[in-house]
Amino acid sequence: MQAFKHESHLRNLKLSGHVGFDSLPDQLVNKSVQNGFVFNILCVGETGLGKSTLMDSLFNTNFEATPSPHSLPMVKLKAQTYELQESNVRLKLTICDTIGYGDQINKDDSFKAVVDHLDAQFEAYLQEELKIKRSLSMYHDSRIHICLYFICPTGHGLKSLDLVCMKKLDTKVNIIPIIAKADTISKTELQKFKAKINEELQANGVQVYHFPTDDETVQDINNSMNAHVPFAVVGSTEFIKLGSKMIRARQYPWGIVQVENEAHCDFVKLREMLIRTNMEDMREKTHTRHYELYRQKRLEQMGFTDVDSENKPVSFQQTFEAKRTNHVAELQAKEDEVRQMFVVRVKEKESELKESEKELHAKFEKLKKDHAEDKRKLEEARKKLEEEFVEFNRRKSQLATSHTLTLGKNKKK
Ligand SMILES: Nc1nc2c(ncn2[C@@H]2O[C@H](COP(=O)(O)OP(=O)(O)O)[C@@H](O)[C@H]2O)c(=O)[nH]1
Numbered sequence: 001m002q003a004f005k006h007e008s009h010l011r012n013l014k015l016s017g018h019v020g021f022d023s024l025p026d027q028l029v030n031k032s033v034q035n036g037f038v039f040n041i042l043c044v045g046e047t048g049l050g051k052s053t054l055m056d057s058l059f060n061t062n063f064e065a066t067p068s069p070h071s072l073p074m075v076k077l078k079a080q081t082y083e084l085q086e087s088n089v090r091l092k093l094t095i096c097d098t099i100g101y102g103d104q105i106n107k108d109d110s111f112k113a114v115v116d117h118l119d120a121q122f123e124a125y126l127q128e129e130l131k132i133k134r135s136l137s138m139y140h141d142s143r144i145h146i147c148l149y150f151i152c153p154t155g156h157g158l159k160s161l162d163l164v165c166m167k168k169l170d171t172k173v174n175i176i177p178i179i180a181k182a183d184t185i186s187k188t189e190l191q192k193f194k195a196k197i198n199e200e201l202q203a204n205g206v207q208v209y210h211f212p213t214d215d216e217t218v219q220d221i222n223n224s225m226n227a228h229v230p231f232a233v234v235g236s237t238e239f240i241k242l243g244s245k246m247i248r249a250r251q252y253p254w255g256i257v258q259v260e261n262e263a264h265c266d267f268v269k270l271r272e273m274l275i276r277t278n279m280e281d282m283r284e285k286t287h288t289r290h291y292e293l294y295r296q297k298r299l300e301q302m303g304f305t306d307v308d309s310e311n312k313p314v315s316f317q318q319t320f321e322a323k324r325t326n327h328v329a330e331l332q333a334k335e336d337e338v339r340q341m342f343v344v345r346v347k348e349k350e351s352e353l354k355e356s357e358k359e360l361h362a363k364f365e366k367l368k369k370d371h372a373e374d375k376r377k378l379e380e381a382r383k384k385l386e387e388e389f390v391e392f393n394r395r396k397s398q399l400a401t402s403h404t405l406t407l408g409k410n411k412k413k
């Protein structure tokens with residue numbers, strides 16, 4: 001059998017009739033439609049920049065997001081998942097909103113919650129991948145496919161928070177920068193503003209998402225659209241009647257801004273790029289570029305590697321066994337350490353006990369000595385007393401004899 005021939009030896013064969021594998025693309029389409037699609041958007045931007053309004057405008061629906069206050073002590077991420085359907089295509093859309101972003105006095109950590117959220121989604125996917133029983137087809141993939149970064153329409157360029165945050169995010173997610181509330185900035189100012197933003201992004205080495213130009217069918221449109229980034233967008237939940245149609249617009253005393261009018265803003269361009277042309281590319285780049293990078297770093301962190309120090313391939317089993325040996329050695333070392341510590345402690349306690357025994361002994365000896373001394377003194381005193389007693393008795397009897405003698409003499413007289 002020569003089933004695994006080298007590619008250069010592959011023979012081209014002509015089929016003499018219809019076999020049917022030309023239906024493979026259709027099979028793929030059918031399967032994809034059946035499974036439905038998942039798309040996850042992350043909106044990063046200060047409170048009140050029109051994130052929720054833009055999402056409503058983009059998907060032409062009302063997600064009923066409650067406006068968030070400016071008073072939160074820290075940034076929180078809130079993800080909401082919606083099931084959308086257009087003709088027979090189902091889309092599971094998750095919109096993740098940054099609540100309280102840029103509202104704190106100390107904005108140093110504003111991006112941290114965002115980075116943590118991105119990593120957490122990657123980690124969840126990695127854990128599912130590493131399971132023995134995987135169910136990736138059923139798994140709800142929550143990895144963020146695109147981050148819309150809302151820039152404040154100041155006309156002054158980016159804030160430092162914008163640059164720091166985008167720099168932190170650019171290896172983890174596809175970023176499309178957009179100028180929010182673009183109706184508040186004049187036409188000439190807008191061009192300068194866009195140029196300034198691009199300049200600053202480049203100067204700081206921030207990699208934003210580029211619409212792919214390697215596919216011929218979308219090459220031209222993507223090329224021209226890349227030149228319009230950052231898109232200047234306007235969102236609205238209001239509709240006004242224009243002719244016979246109801247259109248999404250913002251009404252001002254001096255006129256009307258039409259959201260879907262390309263002369264008024266880049267909303268249509270954004271929708272075209274985000275939803276109609278490049279959604280699949282964003283999903284793919286998320287998996288092949290950003291997730292891959294995360295996975296690589298994490299596996300290396302866990303101690304896995306493809307090649308050893310001599311550049312020889314290392315199998316999973318080898319790594320596992322090396323880790324196991326290491327682990328056992330570590331355990332052994334720990335055990336030895338504990339044992340040694342135990343011996344030392346016992347010795348310490350022993351000498352402590354000996355010391356106190358000695359002390360007790362000395363105390364006892366002293367007591368014994370004191371006691372003997374007392375006894376001796378007492379004995380002496382007793383002896384003295386006895387002697388005194390004897391002396392007393394002697395003197396008493398002496399006295400008595402002399403008394404009787406004198407008395408007898410007297411009688412004789
Ligand atoms: N001028 C202007 N105002 C907008 C635009 N989009 C939203 N707004 C208004 O800005 C306010 C905050 O919008 P919201 O979508 O809640 O902002 P979020 O906090 O970023 O979600 C609302 O009063 C919106 O009507 C826009 O494109 N231009």
Ligand SMILES: [Mg+2]
Nearest residue numbers: 052065067068
């Ligand atoms: Mg909101």
